[in-house]
Amino acid sequence: MSSSNASAMPPETGPAEGSVDLERRAAIVSSAVVGCVGLAAGAVPYVASWGPSEREKAAGSAVDVDISGIAPGKMLIAEWRGKPIWILRRTPEMIEELRSDADRLADPLSKRTAYPMPTYALKDPATRSIKPELLVVVGICTHLGCSPSGPFPAGENAQLGADAGFVCPCHGSTFDLAGRVFKNKPAADNLAVPPHRYLTDSTIRIGEDTQA
Numbered sequence: 001m002s003s004s005n006a007s008a009m010p011p012e013t014g015p016a017e018g019s020v021d022l023e024r025r026a027a028i029v030s031s032a033v034v035g036c037v038g039l040a041a042g043a044v045p046y047v048a049s050w051g052p053s054e055r056e057k058a059a060g061s062a063v064d065v066d067i068s069g070i071a072p073g074k075m076l077i078a079e080w081r082g083k084p085i086w087i088l089r090r091t092p093e094m095i096e097e098l099r100s101d102a103d104r105l106a107d108p109l110s111k112r113t114a115y116p117m118p119t120y121a122l123k124d125p126a127t128r129s130i131k132p133e134l135l136v137v138v139g140i141c142t143h144l145g146c147s148p149s150g151p152f153p154a155g156e157n158a159q160l161g162a163d164a165g166f167v168c169p170c171h172g173s174t175f176d177l178a179g180r181v182f183k184n185k186p187a188a189d190n191l192a193v194p195p196h197r198y199l200t201d202s203t204i205r206i207g208e209d210t211q212a
């Protein structure tokens with residue numbers, strides 16, 4: 001199990017100079033991490049990761065998360081460096097929708113660099129993930145750091161209209177099920193993707209990857 005320096009932000013997720021400060025925003029939403037985030041069809045479970053001690057976690061060590069219990073269409077929230085990490089198991093229908101909503105998105109190809117993306121999150125712009133069925137993103141709005149709600153199925157949230165996705169309650173930014181922000185919203189950037197890798201089919205390590 002690797003550990004990282006609490007005072008240093010890894011280049012994979014640290015905002016570019018002059019951009020927004022995710023660490024600061026994380027403090028704003030830290031209370032939301034400990035509790036639950038609303039889900040259209042019920043509460044999203046907050047799942048404790050295992051591996052490092054509380055002190056190691058506070059210092060930013062990587063954390064391992066068991067994803068075996070996430071049913072299709074459901075999401076759990078883990079915690080890494082005090083940030084909520086959303087892990088959503090997308091259904092085939094959800095993935096299909098992601099491949100057809102580009103014209104409604106502000107940055108469908110994740111070209112903006114305020115939140116540097118791991119290269120494996122850029123290979124498939126529609127899913128922004130290593131495995132198409134599993135979304136892994138930092139659940140902090142890229143506008144001013146609120147914690148969005150969701151996921152909402154298509155047609156079940158007025159702010160999303162016919163789209164499925166997440167809604168930020170602070171100023172109304174909306175994101176699709178790949179964490180990409182819709183056009184003409186206060187947030188300009190897609191949700192950040194944390195460094196991560198799969199240890200097994202049922203375990204993700206957050207905070208560490210094999211990217212050079």
Ligand code: FES
Pocket residue numbers: 141142143144145146168169170171172173186187
């Ligand atoms: S903080 Fe999310 S829209 Fe402003």
